[in-house]
Amino acid sequence: MKILITSGGTREKIDEVRSIANHASGSLGKLIAEKFLTHGHEVTLVTTKSAVKPNKHAKLSLIEITDVSSLIQTLKPLVKSHDLFIHSMAVSDYTPVYMTDLDEAKQAKDLTKLLMKENQEQKISSAAEYQVLFLKKTPKVISLVKQWNPQIRLIGFKLLVGVPKDELFAAATKSLINNQADYILANDLSEITADTHHAFLLNQNERYEAFTKPEIAQLIYEKGVEHD
Amino acid sequence: MKILITSGGTREKIDEVRSIANHASGSLGKLIAEKFLTHGHEVTLVTTKSAVKPNKHAKLSLIEITDVSSLIQTLKPLVKSHDLFIHSMAVSDYTPVYMTDLDEAKQAKDLTKLLMKENQEQKISSAAEYQVLFLKKTPKVISLVKQWNPQIRLIGFKLLVGVPKDELFAAATKSLINNQADYILANDLSEITADTHHAFLLNQNERYEAFTKPEIAQLIYEKGVEHD
Incomplete structure (x- = not known):
């Protein structure tokens, strides 16, 4: 077999x-x-x-x-x-879609919009005290x-x-x-x-x-x- | 030495x-x-x-x-x-603080409040299409x-x-x-x-x-x- x-x-x-x-x-x-x-x-x-x-x-x-x-x-x-x-x-x-600092997330009128964004940086900045990571389900x-x-x-x-x-x-x-x-x-x-x-x-x-x-x-x- | x-x-x-x-x-x-x-x-x-x-x-x-x-x-x-x-x-x-589905994050009037929350589950449910993970800076x-x-x-x-x-x-x-x-x-x-x-x-x-x-x-x- x-x-x-x-x-x-x-x-x-x-x-x-x-x-x-x-x-x-x-x-x-x-x-x-x-x-x-x-x-x-x-x-x-x-x-x-x-x-x-x-x-x-x-x-x-x-x-x-x-x-x-x-x-x-x-x-x-x-x-x-x-x-x-x-x-x-x-x-x-789940797989990462977009990571941003808490301020950008708080300022977004609709969080769904952030799901369209993509990180351009190869290493996301670690300046902010808090980060928000949006994740999407992977195929089963x-x-x-x-x-x-x-x-x-x-x-x-x-x-x-x-x-x-x-x-x-x-x-x-x-x-x-x-x-x-x-x-x-x-x-x-x-x-x-x-x-x-x-x-x-x-x-x-x-x-x-x-x-x-x-x-x-x-x-x-x-x-x-x-x-x- | x-x-x-x-x-x-x-x-x-x-x-x-x-x-x-x-x-x-x-x-x-x-x-x-x-x-x-x-x-x-x-x-x-x-x-x-x-x-x-x-x-x-x-x-x-x-x-x-x-x-x-x-x-x-x-x-x-x-x-x-x-x-x-x-x-x-x-x-x-960064270290994880709280992970929730997009709906809870969208319904929150102030995202900062979610930073006070903690996941009680030992394995966070994978039902939702999108999840939001809040992260806090670690000590340097x-x-x-x-x-x-x-x-x-x-x-x-x-x-x-x-x-x-x-x-x-x-x-x-x-x-x-x-x-x-x-x-x-x-x-x-x-x-x-x-x-x-x-x-x-x-x-x-x-x-x-x-x-x-x-x-x-x-x-x-x-x-x-x-x-x-």
Whole structure:
């Protein structure tokens, strides 16, 4: 099987020196990639510069991306040429539009007008005491996957922070349906430590529990190749 | 001599999953640390998780920090106990105060009032099409150094992007005077590539030029130990 995996976190530039980043070490994606490689599968890992990565392997292709726009460009052809897509990357849901000082924002009669503006500076001045940054939603990458390739098997991820299990399951199920995913890995940041990682791999009929990253990788491997 | 070096870039949390990061690989700070270690000095390197680091060395202490607040807490006692401080870290100049959707910002009669608010969510909702993030200036770490220890030798860094040399030198000289630095390493991001790094080490009487990271490390070493 040809397996496509994403790991790490995207970052969206504010200017040439600052960006908004999503925290993600890439360590779970690395383990998942290694699991599939161990079992003889071909793996394409789309990741980021700062993410931890598997060692070189004859059946592993590594591709580095930075922001959501480069992620989409990279994934589109890959989704069409792979059998299973495991989307563990933490993708930025907002991207900077315009940053200005509080005074300009206060003087604007309609804040919406500032959304048409663009910073011309390569490094935005840090003179003002307060700055206002306007952000726009990014395209939801996971929602594009089945449009690009209706045949691909899709395992998505849903990470929330400090919520009741019902809320986590509801959010995961919503993502499952909206994105026509085959499974969603549902997890809560408050249940992730250096050694433990509590998670549920679920679809509408099944729900499997894991307590560590290796257990998650094992579960995803088993369910990912199941109908192959 | 006891040498204190900072490297990498700080990141300021927006919530538990997002942050504003300053781009910095830590590679120049690593080279500077190695240069001083090679010459038998004791080095304390204050850096970040994602920065590249020197190999273990009997005379090297590594300390990891995350944001400006943890940087200041960490540096204060260290500045007092070291002879030379080389502050190559890219420090965030703004930290998030409050993030909300565009509607709440538009409805606010006075945007200043939103600066009193705080996000209660651990992961801010990504439902709205547009978000507005309010940011506040962080304390200037370099301005505190000589207050903490008037005897320490201080080499600061000034990075601009795509500016004329006059402007770069003026900004560096301003930092030199305002922060009572002994030297400022002035550089322009548009003149930094994978293999080259154009920079000037200057004070009010001298100006030395370097074209690569090893040359910069050599210059900083020579001028750093000069009056020892």
